[in-house]
Amino acid sequence: MSVNSTPHASVHDTANQAGSFSFSQVKPALSFEQQVELMRSRGLAVDDVDEAIRWLSETNYYRIRGYWLTFERDGRFIQGTTLDDIRDTYRLDAGLRLWLWSAIGPIEIKARTSLAYHMGTACGPLSYTDHEYFSDRRAHDKSMQNFRMERERAMRSKVPCVIHNMRKYGCLPIWAAVEIMSMGTMSRLYGNLADSAEYPDGPTVKEAVAKDFAIKPMYLKSWLQHLTYIRNLCGHHSRIYNRTMTSRARMLRADTRHAGLKAFPTIIVLKRIYERVWPEKWPQMTATLDTLIRKYPGVDLVPLGFPEDWQQIIMEQT
Structure with missing residues (x-):
């Protein structure tokens, strides 16, 4: 058997050769039991350890961690934070992803x-x-x-x-x-x-397509690109809650007050499309979203960019 004697550079070797990186040693893996203890040591209230272990085994510690960022200050949980608080946030986010996916389809x-x-x-x-x-x-x-x-x-x-x-x-x-x-x-x-x-x-193709959506081409171009980004987040089960979006939708002049990089502007874009193309469907969709959010009354909607009067905004007739 011949042996390949050509030296192969590791990631660390490459970094050292480049002279621009200094890596820390990767932390060791923790058992599910150790993960629970780590969260408890940082101030999280966990009433049912077995249930916490089960959730971690199904969901992944690192995925869950993204949902407790709003409950954390200086590396510790805000006093009184429970595992149920985090789990409700996670479940609301999962429901919102399904709602967005269904709306974009x-x-x-x-x-x-x-x-x-x-x-x-x-x-x-x-x-x-x-x-x-x-x-x-x-x-x-x-x-x-x-x-x-x-x-x-x-x-x-x-x-x-x-x-x-x-x-x-x-x-x-x-x-x-x-x-x-x-x-x-x-x-x-x-x-x-x-x-x-x-x-x-006759019209250009971009004008004809935009007319089918009853909107100007510059808005449709932006909205399709933005909704593609949101659709891909949903399709890969990525977090919507407290995410700063890297795609920003162009808002109608009437909606500029809702502009931002959280999830609420996406819902406004969907509202504007549905009220033009399928106005009869939007009331049921808003009712479904309202039911989802009411199911988790303790979840803060500010990290989603929702204003206090969000229900009135998305339900009002224009």
Whole structure:
């Protein structure tokens, strides 16, 4: 057996060679019992140790830790904080993620449908692949690179519409392509549309799609990109509670007072879309959200960016 004698640099070796990093030793793993004791030593009230261990074994200490940041001061829990306080915050957040996911779904599907319809009828079935119809060629190249990877995954998964079109035409018309595009790819294509993508003697494609949402293109571009970010957080079970969002939605002038980097502006964006496209659905959605929040009355809504009159704001008719 031959032995590879070539030296391999470790992470620490690489850092030392670069001369720019100094790492601390990684902490040892703790048992679930030790994790409970660590939380108790920092001032958390835990009445049922067995139940605490069970929750940690299902949820992960490091995930839970993100939910107690608002209960912590200088490395210790605020006096009187209980494990139930943290668990209620976690459960509210889980319910909110499901609510957001459910609310974004129809918007994503409508955006795919509208983009495919208007791009296909105005510019042709393969127009989405043509640089001519997009403002930033480099961004379009990146979108196409992502799309090709998505198409290959669909081929490996034997998605029927993909197999059929690839075998018959060697390509995917846009009405088939949008069915396998990620929301990110789709929203970036929309946001990159040039005025050259237009109907003969008619509106541009970006205007036609925005009209389907009864909103100006500049808002729809921002909203689709923002909702893609939120959808991905929800899809990966990432924390919404007390998160500072890295995607900021452009707000209508009437809503600028609600602008910010927490979750509430997202709900305002959803409200504005639903009241334009599916106004009959919004009252039930707000009722569902209200029921969820009432279920956990002890959870502070300020870390979500909710104002005191949040119910009135999201339920009011405009």
